[in-house]
Amino acid sequence: MFLNKKGKRTNGPWIVLRGNPETSVTVCWTGSKKKESVLLWGESESSLPNRLVSAKNGLHSVTIDNLSPGTGYFYSIQEDLILFGSNKVFKFRTQPEMESDEITEFIVAGDLQPKNSATLETNRVMAQQIHRENPDFIVQTGDLVQIGSQSKYWNFLLQSLPLMASSRPILPVVGNHEYYLYHSTKNFRTFFPYSFPGRKSVYYSKDIGPVHIIFLDSYDDGFAGMSSNTSSKQMEWLTGDLADAEARGAGWIFVILHQSVISNGEYPGDVKLQKLLLPVLAKFNVDAVFWGHAHLYEHWHYQYGKNGYLLNPRDLPGKSPIDFFCIGSSGASLESNYRLFTHKNFKRNKPEWFSVKEGRHRRKTSVQYPWNRKLFLEGITDRHYYHFPFNESGNYSGDSKISYNTENEWFGYQYGENTLHYAKVVIKNNLCTISIHYPDGSLLKGPGDALSQKFYLRKKRG
Ligand SMILES: [Fe+2]
Numbered sequence: 089m090f091l092n093k094k095g096k097r098t099n100g101p102w103i104v105l106r107g108n109p110e111t112s113v114t115v116c117w118t119g120s121k122k123k124e125s126v127l128l129w130g131e132s133e134s135s136l137p138n139r140l141v142s143a144k145n146g147l148h149s150v151t152i153d154n155l156s157p158g159t160g161y162f163y164s165i166q167e168d169l170i171l172f173g174s175n176k177v178f179k180f181r182t183q184p185e186m187e188s189d190e191i192t193e194f195i196v197a198g199d200l201q202p203k204n205s206a207t208l209e210t211n212r213v214m215a216q217q218i219h220r221e222n223p224d225f226i227v228q229t230g231d232l233v234q235i236g237s238q239s240k241y242w243n244f245l246l247q248s249l250p251l252m253a254s255s256r257p258i259l260p261v262v263g264n265h266e267y268y269l270y271h272s273t274k275n276f277r278t279f280f281p282y283s284f285p286g287r288k289s290v291y292y293s294k295d296i297g298p299v300h301i302i303f304l305d306s307y308d309d310g311f312a313g314m315s316s317n318t319s320s321k322q323m324e325w326l327t328g329d330l331a332d333a334e335a336r337g338a339g340w341i342f343v344i345l346h347q348s349v350i351s352n353g354e355y356p357g358d359v360k361l362q363k364l365l366l367p368v369l370a371k372f373n374v375d376a377v378f379w380g381h382a383h384l385y386e387h388w389h390y391q392y393g394k395n396g397y398l399l400n401p402r403d404l405p406g407k408s409p410i411d412f413f414c415i416g417s418s419g420a421s422l423e424s425n426y427r428l429f430t431h432k433n434f435k436r437n438k439p440e441w442f443s444v445k446e447g448r449h450r451r452k453t454s455v456q457y458p459w460n461r462k463l464f465l466e467g468i469t470d471r472h473y474y475h476f477p478f479n480e481s482g483n484y485s486g487d488s489k490i491s492y493n494t495e496n497e498w499f500g501y502q503y504g505e506n507t508l509h510y511a512k513v514v515i516k517n518n519l520c521t522i523s524i525h526y527p528d529g530s531l532l533k534g535p536g537d538a539l540s541q542k543f544y545l546r547k548k549r550g
Pocket residue numbers: 199201230231263265381382383420
């Protein structure tokens with residue numbers, strides 16, 4: 089399935105976390121169905137005394153168990169790897185023990201979707217930069233490939249993914265493009281062998297050090313085209329998983345999904361998902377939410393129900409605001425290539441919100457306008473179109489050429505920029521820092537360097 093045309097050379101490796109991240113990793117690589125493949129590993133680069141054999145398979149994976157927490161290890165695959173050649177020794181590190189005082193650092197990467205020479209190159213550049221950041225692990229917001237049913241696109245992904253994921257685990261969510269063309273998660277499940285429920289849904293969650301991360305599947309309840317279709321079974325699981333995480337005393341809780349819950353991209357926000365997710369996230373004091381799908385960067389700071397409106401009358405308002413991020417392109421063709429400036433039929437959402445004061449529902453029509461080409465930052469090689477929705481007095485602008493969505497004030501929109509980017513999350517005890525970076529590692533700072541995209545979250549719970 090994932091072999092290159094010659095069918096002889098192997099590609100990868102990439103690491104996933106099937107077991108306890110303190111004591112176990114799973115290494116994956118492609119191979120030949122006709123022969124076994126061998127992985128050597130050890131604690132020193134010069135000596136790899138342990139040998140694991142993977143059976144004949146188009147996709148190999150071996151799990152290295154009984155490791156020590158917070159310890160560096162080395163491994164090598166006894167094959168001629170397409171990206172690295174023969175005898176390359178890779179390094180990884182297990183997660184430190186939960187109680188340790190060490191910093192936890194992870195990268196959130198956005199849509200990848202290599203599909204042509206330009207996006208193969210942007211993916212390579214981004215993967216190299218994410219590797220340079222040397223995070224403990226990588227989270228990815230879905231749409232890793234252009235068409236999930238075609239091996240060609242998984243092989244495109246393999247031209248860059250191992251550059252960042254051979255030295256640390258990658259934890260992705262499924263995107264609509266992984267489901268294409270036949271609404272199947274088969275290849276995603278094979279490529280990323282996490283423990284998923286059932287035969288199709290690919291949601292899961294992980295505790296890694298002080299962090300609990302939930303990975304949702306936006307499309308598990310039947311084909312939905314460009315909008316979500318989330319099963320009620322998954323929502324029940326989510327509520328239970330969040331309750332368990334809080335009961336266990338998880339320090340930080342993050343939710344990752346592919347579908348843009350709110351958006352100023354080509355497609356409008358997803359009202360169905362807003363209705364399902366916003367009340368649950370608010371109830372459990374989730375710290376931050378990351379999604380992709382729209383190929384740009386956006387940030388909202390929103391407290392559900394604070395304005396006196398709820399999606400369901402029985403909901404409780406959130407206790408504090410949550411930061412919502414669209415991390416939408418760490419290699420994928422930018423949103424400006426998808427009608428960002430030209431969608432003439434302004435998108436109209438008409439959700440019903442329940443006014444607590446009036447005790448009745450109100451239909452709220454929202455309108456989304458195209459982006460303004462005149463507002464851009466001059467990048468090194470291209471223009472970075474930005475969206476800063478405020479007027480000079482610091483209020484949300486009523487001018488549709490400044491604020492492109494009538495929902496901006498409602499959802500606390502802060503800033504957006506049409507650029508390649510990734511997020512870095514650094515956790516040290518009670519402080520979590522989230523920062524957004526360009527492909528060269530520098531911080532997004534907005535027009536006049538006045539809008540540094542760096543956010544400090546203090547732990548809300550004891
Ligand atoms: Fe995408």
